[in-house]
Amino acid sequence: MKHLFKFLFSASLGAMYGLFFAQKSGKKLRDDLKKSKTPGKKLLNELKEVASESGKEASDWAENSEELQKLLNEARTYFDSLVEKSKDVSTAATGRVEDEFLELSEKAAEAAKRLKKSATQKTVKFKNELEKEVKTIAKKTIAKKAVAKKKVKKEK
16 A cells, blocks of 8 residues: 555656656746746646546556555455454453453352341341340330239229
């Protein structure tokens, strides 16, 4: 690709050079441009003509150039290699992401087990404390009821 750019740039410079030094002498071309009512248009027409010829030559060269074909084949090979490498990188990245998700899911499952165990322990502890409190309240209530019965019996 670099060589193609160099070629096209060189061809453009050659066209400009040829314009001023080939078809007419540079002096004659400059004189014609000075005398012309539309020197820009005349120069552009000359440039178009030279560019057209250069373009045809460049096209012929590109079609028949073994060097260019070789460069294009190298570029295709390089591009294909790049595509394969990107597929390999993609596959590796996918595998790594899968491994990371698997590890995260295992850690999440373990954290959930610890949370369940902790919640169960706290629930059992709360239940035991609640039962103890209920028993204490029940004993006090029974005792108060017994005292109240004794009072009622005394009053009768």
